[in-house]
Amino acid sequence: MKDLKELKAKMLDAHPDKGGSHEAFISARAAYVKEKAHIQMLRERGLIGDLPDDPRPCYYCGNKFLLSNLTYLGDGRFYACKSCLNKPRTKDPHRRN
Numbered sequence: 870m871k872d873l874k875e876l877k878a879k880m881l882d883a884h885p886d887k888g889g890s891h892e893a894f895i896s897a898r899a900a901y902v903k904e905k906a907h908i909q910m911l912r913e914r915g916l917i918g919d920l921p922d923d924p925r926p927c928y929y930c931g932n933k934f935l936l937s938n939l940t941y942l943g944d945g946r947f948y949a950c951k952s953c954l955n956k957p958r959t960k961d962p963h964r965r966n
């Protein structure tokens with residue numbers, strides 16, 4: 870995934886007021902808008918948090934962890950922390966009762 874902040878900075882730098890050309894600004898703006906829409910789509914599907922490392926609750930214990938400390942369980946929105954992954958589970962998001 871591209872860095873949205875970087876794309877935004879490029880867009881601002883390419884602005885005619887900052888010495889850029891109209892064409893450069895339009896193309897930088899298109900790249901920014903496209904990436905922003907892409908991130909929005911991932912966010913709506915629950916594939917990423919609101920921030921790159923947004924704390925999310927563990928599905929099992931409910932404690933909040935940074936995404937880098939959670940394991941994605943593959944069902945669009947379920948995450949498990951490391952200690953819960955190693956414990957016998959009391960509930961399984963894939964089990965349909």
Ligand SMILES: [Zn+2]
Binds near residue numbers: 927929949951952953
């Ligand atoms: Zn947990």
